[in-house]
Amino acid sequence: MSNERESYGHMTAEPHDRVVLAEPAEAEPGRRADRPPLRHDRWHRAWTFRRKKIITTAIVVVVAVAFLIPFYWLLISALRPANRVFADAGQFFPTSITLSNFQALFQETPVLVWFANSVILATGTVVGSLVVVTMAAYALAKLEFPFRNAIFVGVLASQMLPFHLLLIPLFVLMINLSLIDTHLGVILPTLAHAFGLFYMRQYILGLPQDVFDAARVDGASEYRIFFGIVIPMVKPAMATLAIIFSLEQWNDLLWPLIVMRSEENYPLAVGITSLVGLYRARWDLVMTASVIAVVPIMILFFLMRKQFINGLGKIGTGGK
């Protein structure tokens, strides 16, 4: 019990342990007598706190290192000589390192085309969704019309429908629209992004109403308000959504796997999957292509760490 009490001051975020230290001691004068004098007590507490801090930090470091091992494994496997990638899958330190796998990848697969396709798909999804979502969010936030709430609630409720349910009808639809094996066929179903709409609507609702009133008094049309006021003001929200949309598209496999039929139209995720399927033994190509898929995202992450974490974390807190 006394141990527990000793630690509580430190477990809260504020460094107010000295304040709490004095209070319970006075509240229970009986205990005071068996305890060491206050100066020693304070020194003792500081020391226990330090010891606890070192132990906890050490545990967390072990966890973090464990989380980094797969990344190390990805990189080190890509750098092993081709015939050692799978054979040495249990050797923590490589016996030799080479870049020849990357050379083989560029020679034997259209990996740069796959990369370009991933960029095209991500860009198309981001631009298309942002246009569609921002326009609709403005209407739902600031315009008056019948069934406004019903539409909004309906879109939100549609998130309860799992995407796999749509695979087959959308596949048949894409065949009928001749959009199989096209970038548009991959992009179109991603545009009606329910979370994006929700997030953008909340953001626009949070903008100061005076600006809109002033613009309307000045006789600005809704279109001018949208382009002149809304677009400049929602740029931070657009940045957040751009991260979410592009990451989802970059990492998606199932839908592009169904739509894209020819090798020169594959995005990276489908290209890597085709390497896993076709050349069971070509781990050198699989690992190097995976490095190429991961590195750009990691670079972006380290450039914009806050935006990534805040952006993706927003999904969990309902966009607040």
Added chain:
Amino acid sequence: METITIGGTDAKGRVKTPFFHRPYVVAAVFLLPFLIVFGVFRIWAVANAVVMSFQEMEGIGVAQWTGFDNYLRLLSDSTFFTALRNTAFYTIGTLLILIPLPLVLAAVLRSPLVARASAFRSTIFLPVLTSLVVVGVVFSLLLATNGLMNSFLDLFGVPPLRWLEARNLAVPAMILMAVWRWTGINVIYFTTGLANIPGDIYESASVDGAGAIRKFWNISVPLSKPIILFVTVLTIFGGMQLFVEPFILWGTGGGPGQGGLSVVVYLYRTAFTSFSLGYASAIGVVLALIIITLSLIVLRAFGFFKRD
């Protein structure tokens, strides 16, 4: 101040609004692009999935009504139930780990007991950015019978495990991958949730003599209920729709003794290698009903539908 009036006036002097500036027309212009893609690629598609589950396709566009045949076939399809069992075990496993572990981690990382906590949060967040395809690829090397995991277990005298080649280890292997991939984002969700708990609740608990563990259990956990609910529903959705990991590890085959066959892999196999689009639609509808029912049960259990 200059006032701009849109449109002119008619003969009686009333202000005439041009068509594209009438309020409802304006609303329609802004709303239509979203509603069109939403209507076609969500509403129409879902309706069509249900319709197709009562049909069988003989080639694209040639559909034959078969009534409940697809659903009856599903009831006696042992492969479907194997897939459903694997998927359910996977979902339960991820729920049991991916809620308590990130919640504790989030609380520990918020306490002053850890130096440079945000660097740790970023580190365990990195897997969240990684494509599931890459996760599958890396773990097929890590979990290979001659792979790093077994080398590590060997240090403790554990004999090599056939992670990817034994029927009963397929689901645990995928749970391991899920823990690596999703812990980081759940920690972020819980961290945001914990940050919204008012600090004076902890302070008054401290004054009452509550220790760190009691405060975690009696304050942090109950007040994180909305986030726990959200993460639970999200985990059920993600778990029941498991596809990429087993597909990368074992293709459409389902792995050793079908131990790695998930429902969506089975759906994919039925639709795109056997080309039974109607039967695959029925699988999709049943899985969707299961997911929605589970989510509603969870929401109800958490008291989400209660008005207060």
